[in-house]
Amino acid sequence: MSDAPGWVGIGMSALVFGVGLLDKRRQDRRSDEQERKQDRRFEEQEQRQDRRFSEQEQRQEVRDARQAITNIVSYWTSRQLGTEWVVNDMNREALLASVKRWREVLAADRARLVTHGHQGTSRAHALASEAVDAAKAFLQTVTPLVDRHPGVPGNVWNESDRRALEAAIKPFQVRTNEAVRKLVRALQQTVLDADMVPLVIAPAGGKLDAGGDPITVQRTFATARSIEFDALVLAGAPGPARTPLPPVTPRPVIPRRRTGPRPTPGSG
Amino acid sequence: MLSETYRHGKELGGWAGAEDALQAAGVPTDAPA
Numbered sequence: 001m002s003d004a005p006g007w008v009g010i011g012m013s014a015l016v017f018g019v020g021l022l023d024k025r026r027q028d029r030r031s032d033e034q035e036r037k038q039d040r041r042f043e044e045q046e047q048r049q050d051r052r053f054s055e056q057e058q059r060q061e062v063r064d065a066r067q068a069i070t071n072i073v074s075y076w077t078s079r080q081l082g083t084e085w086v087v088n089d090m091n092r093e094a095l096l097a098s099v100k101r102w103r104e105v106l107a108a109d110r111a112r113l114v115t116h117g118h119q120g121t122s123r124a125h126a127l128a129s130e131a132v133d134a135a136k137a138f139l140q141t142v143t144p145l146v147d148r149h150p151g152v153p154g155n156v157w158n159e160s161d162r163r164a165l166e167a168a169i170k171p172f173q174v175r176t177n178e179a180v181r182k183l184v185r186a187l188q189q190t191v192l193d194a195d196m197v198p199l200v201i202a203p204a205g206g207k208l209d210a211g212g213d214p215i216t217v218q219r220t221f222a223t224a225r226s227i228e229f230d231a232l233v234l235a236g237a238p239g240p241a242r243t244p245l246p247p248v249t250p251r252p253v254i255p256r257r258r259t260g261p262r263p264t265p266g267s268g
Numbered sequence: 269m270l271s272e273t274y275r276h277g278k279e280l281g282g283w284a285g286a287e288d289a290l291q292a293a294g295v296p297t298d299a300p301a
Contacts, residue, residue: 041277066283066285069283070283072277073283084280110293187269187282199271221269224269225269226269226273226293227276227279229273229278230278230279231279231281232270232273232278232280232281233280233281233282234270234280234281234283234286234289234290235283236281
C-alpha cells in the first residue's frame with residue numbers, strides 16, 4: 001500500500017498527459033480548420049479576380065471590335081474609296097496616301113484584336129483582315145505606278161498606267177465592299193437567330209453581293225415605312241435614294257379646343 | 269424614314285457613319301433610349 005501515492009501520482013500525470021494530448025489535438029484541428037478556411041477564402045478571391053479579369057477582357061474585346069468596325073466603315077464611306085468615281089480623282093498621290101493611312105489604322109486594329117485570342121471567330125477581325133489584304137494588294141500594284149509619275153496628275157499619265165490603276169482599284173473596291181456587306185449578312189442572321197424578322201433597306205432595290213452570298217434588298221428608301229419596324233439599325237451611312245422620294249406634306253396645324261367650363265344652356 | 273422612326277419612339281441603333289445620317293435626319297444622337 002506504500003506504493004499507493006506513487007500510483008496516484010502516475011495516474012494524475014497520465015491524466016494530465018491525456019488532457020494535454022486532447023488539448024493539443026483540438027488546437028491542431030482548430031488550426032487545420034483555420035488553414036482550410038483561409039485556403040477557401042484565397043481560392044474564392046482568386047476566382048473573383050479571374051472573373052473580373054475575364055469580364056474586363058471581354059468588354060475590351062467588344063470595344064476594340066466596335067472600334068475596328070467603325071474605323072473600316074466610316075473611313076470607307078467618308079473617303080468615298082468604295083465609289084465608282086474614285087478613279088476620276090486625278091491626285092493619285094493623295095489617293096495612295098489615303099489608302100496607306102487606312103491600311104495602317106486597320107492593321108493596328110487587327111493586331112489589337114489578335115491579342116484577345118478570339119481572332120478565329122471574331123467578325124471584326126475577319127473584316128479587318130480582308131480589308132487590310134485588299135489594301136495591301138492595291139498598294140503593291142499602285143505604288144510603283146505613282147512613283148513613276150511623281151507630282152503628275154492622273155489625266156497626264158500614259159494610257160497603260162491609267163488602265164493598270166483602274167484595274168487595281170476595282171478588285172480593291174469589290175473585296176472591301178463585300179467584306180462590309182458580310183457585316184450586314186451577320187446582322188441579318190443575328191436578328192433571325194433571335195426569332196425576329198429582319199428587313200434589309202437600301203437606297204435602291206436589287207441584291208447586295210456579300211462575297212458570293214447575295215443579300216436581297218427587301219425595302220428601298222422610297223418604299224420603307226417606319227410602322228413596319230420595331231427597331232432600326234443603321235449599318236453605315238448609305239448614299240441617297242436612287243429614286244426621288246415623294247415630297248413630305250407638312251402637317252396642318254390643328255387649332256386647340258377652348259378649355260374651360262362648358263357653357264350651360266340658358267347661361268348666356 | 270429615320271425621323272419618322274424616331275418620332276414613333278422606335279429603337280435606333282447603328283455603327284460607323286450612323287451619327288451623320290441621324291444628324292441629317294434631325295435625330296439627336298444623345299436622345300434617351
